[in-house]
Amino acid sequence: MCGAPNAADNTVCDRCEAALMPIGGEDDAPLEPDSGRPPTTADQDAPAAPEETTESTSSLSRLFPGAKPGRGMPALPDEMHGQSRTMTGETDQPAESSPSPSEGSAESGASDDFTPGWLQEAMGKTDFSDSAETSAELPDWLQETNAPTSDASSPEPRAPFGGDSAPELPSWLRGDEEGGTESPQPPDQEQEELTLEPAALPSWLKSLQPEVVAFSDEIDLARKEAEASSGLLAGIPGPLPVEPIVAMPHIVAPIRQAEISEDVRAGQLLRKLQSRRAAAEAEVKQEAFRFPWQVIGYLVLLVALLVPLLLNTKLFNVERSPEPSKAFFKAVETMPQGSAVLMVFDYEADLMGEMEPEAKAILRHLSERNLRVVSISTVPQGPYLAQQAWNQVAKDDAQTQYGQQFINLGFLVGREIGLRSLVQGKFGLDRPDFTNGRLLHTYAAMKDLRNIHDVGAIIIVGSTPETIRIWLEQVGTKSQQVPILVAVPASVEPAVLPYYHAKQVKGIVVGLVGAADYELQTGHAPSSGAAIDSLSVGALAALFLMAVGALAAIGSNRRKRK
Amino acid sequence: MLSFFTSAPTIQGLTTLFIHTAMIIAAFAFLLGVLNILLVHLGKIARREGGWGYSLALVLVMLAVLVLGRPGTRGPMEGSVAWVLQNIQIPLEAAFLSLLIFFIITASQRALRSRPREAGFMLFVAAIVLLGQIPVGEKILPQWPAFKDWLLAVPTMAGIRGLLLGVALGTIATGLRLLALTDRERYFK
Structure with missing residues (x-):
């Protein structure tokens, strides 16, 4: 139990007082290895007792190759337990009490005193390598093969039957050798190696170990593969290994389409077309049943715009004059009578409904102030629209005549370049006017007018922000002493206001309402009262439709969320 | 640009020359535009491309206005040209914007x-x-x-x-x- 040596006749261990089994008296008793010692954890976890028995006796079989473990093998005494456990690495005992392997081998002679007779006899039988009697009993072929094993100077451990005699071995034995069976070794060498051999693990524990041998075999195989065996790099390790397996795409068997006759195919096509037609018809029906909200909205707006114009209503009166409009009026009022004004008609027919009232209101005021108006335009339709506006103003005032209070210079080509030319050069009195084709110097309106610097003010009736910007850049910078006044549609007002705040523009008239306001300032009733009503009612209708649309959109979105 | 920074007669003279040249080029650009439109639409009519009928209407109207305002008349203020402008072009443009x-x-x-x-x-x-x-x-x-x-x-x-x-x-x-x-x-x- 404790491993301490006891006398052969002891029934109780002198050290640990454990009961000792009698030796050789129970040959027929079943083998119970390690009987008498308490079961260890490994013992408890051991799956089966017979396997454990085999494992436990394997160390003994290595120690005593001649002794055959089996049912007839007697139970090990305690001292042998101690040796066995020392050799297998079990350290139940204190370190100082367990002899080292070298000590064990050195003290083997001393320990012979404690070795029972049966064991000494067995050991004597197993020492066949040194025994001449044993050699004599061996067959001839085995004696020959056994002879080199006695050579202790041989550096390599030899196979028990000798490597040279391998071809002479019988086939069944050769097969075992090739199969890697553990070959017995001479007892001396075996004894030395056993002292360094690690503990033998039980089979159930070995099963848990990773297969190191197999892995190392794989590494060896990979190394062999990595070493080139042919070509210029033959024998040189380390070239890029050749992929042993070429990845091939999966071969998919072609799907066999069922052979469809032409009639079946035509039938399928017909069915598909019929289903599409049915879907399209359903969609058309759905569209047809949709209530025409959009058309109703358009009709409401159209009625709101047309009714005031047709009935010539005067529902909404302009009561407020914005500051820029007042400044415009004031600038015209302060101009000396008889002075000339350059009036620019830079709008086209699309915005005539909003721009013409402004132009007419301004022209009327200029005419009443007895100011000469020189008209010019940088857009192709401008000269005609200017002439039309003047004609309407002149119709109301019989005293005004073309050529005296008003003259139309026509179209100025080139936009920026044309304006720059107007600033740099002269009016060109030797060229004809737009309306009559007569030379300019023949008109009284052009008296004392050589260039743009001779006019008292520049009034720009423009429909786009770019028009105002170009005039201010090309003309305003060069003739800063000439005040610039502008009349624009309502949509352009935000773009022009900064020029007014920067005093680059002296006054602004904005849109249809601005024209009516200007007329009010000049003491006239707004000529565009019905248009203002139409604009107001139309704006209210548009706001109403937008509100309805917003509510409908909110309702639609809520329904979609639900 | 120099003419904005100096009033030297040489610079001002050169500026005037360049401006007049540019104005002449711009005036000819108008004429070139008219010719370009004419050629493009005549080609469409000749090839019978899609919408060639509209091209035919455009060419006919353009030639008609050019003939009505031919040299020797009052040009844009000629009665017939003014009628086209007053009764066709202005209503059409105003109607488009009204939409x-x-x-x-x-x-x-x-x-x-x-x-x-x-x-x-x-x-x-x-x-x-x-x-x-x-x-x-x-x-x-x-x-x-x-x-x-x-x-x-x-x-x-x-x-x-x-x-x-x-x-x-x-x-x-x-x-x-x-x-x-x-x-x-x-x-x-």
Whole structure:
């Protein structure tokens, strides 16, 4: 139990007082290895007792190759337990009490005193390598093969039957050798190696170990593969290994389409077309049943715009004059009578409904102030629209005549370049006017007018922000002493206001309402009262439709969320 | 550009020369445009391309107006040309612009459907400005036009100036790249 040596006749261990089994008296008793010692954890976890028995006796079989473990093998005494456990690495005992392997081998002679007779006899039988009697009993072929094993100077451990005699071995034995069976070794060498051999693990524990041998075999195989065996790099390790397996795409068997006759195919096509037609018809029906909200909205707006114009209503009166409009009026009022004004008609027919009232209101005021108006335009339709506006103003005032209070210079080509030319050069009195084709110097309106610097003010009736910007850049910078006044549609007002705040523009008239306001300032009733009503009612209708649309959109979105 | 910085007679004379040259080129550009339109549509008519009927109408009307305003007459103020302008072109252009209000209504409905919050905010501001432009707003609330003016002068102007500054900086950058020939591969192939 404790491993301490006891006398052969002891029934109780002198050290640990454990009961000792009698030796050789129970040959027929079943083998119970390690009987008498308490079961260890490994013992408890051991799956089966017979396997454990085999494992436990394997160390003994290595120690005593001649002794055959089996049912007839007697139970090990305690001292042998101690040796066995020392050799297998079990350290139940204190370190100082367990002899080292070298000590064990050195003290083997001393320990012979404690070795029972049966064991000494067995050991004597197993020492066949040194025994001449044993050699004599061996067959001839085995004696020959056994002879080199006695050579202790041989550096390599030899196979028990000798490597040279391998071809002479019988086939069944050769097969075992090739199969890697553990070959017995001479007892001396075996004894030395056993002292360094690690503990033998039980089979159930070995099963848990990773297969190191197999892995190392794989590494060896990979190394062999990595070493080139042919070509210029033959024998040189380390070239890029050749992929042993070429990845091939999966071969998919072609799907066999069922052979469809032409009639079946035509039938399928017909069915598909019929289903599409049915879907399209359903969609058309759905569209047809949709209530025409959009058309109703358009009709409401159209009625709101047309009714005031047709009935010539005067529902909404302009009561407020914005500051820029007042400044415009004031600038015209302060101009000396008889002075000339350059009036620019830079709008086209699309915005005539909003721009013409402004132009007419301004022209009327200029005419009443007895100011000469020189008209010019940088857009192709401008000269005609200017002439039309003047004609309407002149119709109301019989005293005004073309050529005296008003003259139309026509179209100025080139936009920026044309304006720059107007600033740099002269009016060109030797060229004809737009309306009559007569030379300019023949008109009284052009008296004392050589260039743009001779006019008292520049009034720009423009429909786009770019028009105002170009005039201010090309003309305003060069003739800063000439005040610039502008009349624009309502949509352009935000773009022009900064020029007014920067005093680059002296006054602004904005849109249809601005024209009516200007007329009010000049003491006239707004000529565009019905248009203002139409604009107001139309704006209210548009706001109403937008509100309805917003509510409908909110309702639609809520329904979609639900 | 030098003429903006100096009043030297030589520079001013050169400037006048260049300006007159450019004006002549611009006037001929008009004529070139007329010829280009004529050739393009005559080609369409000859090849019987899709919509060649419209091309035929355009060519016929253009030639008719040119004949009516031929040299020796009063040009645009000739009675027949003025009639075409007064009774065809002006009503057509005004009618096209009049459709704008219907498009605006439709666009607002679609915007409200796709992005209700943003479109709703935009339409709310538009309603304030719209009511401020017409006498109705003043009748609803006397301060309405003043609020509209503030809306245009401060927030709207801030946005417009930001856009204009961006455009100006972009124009300067493009001009510098052009002068430095950075984009020469794009412009001078």
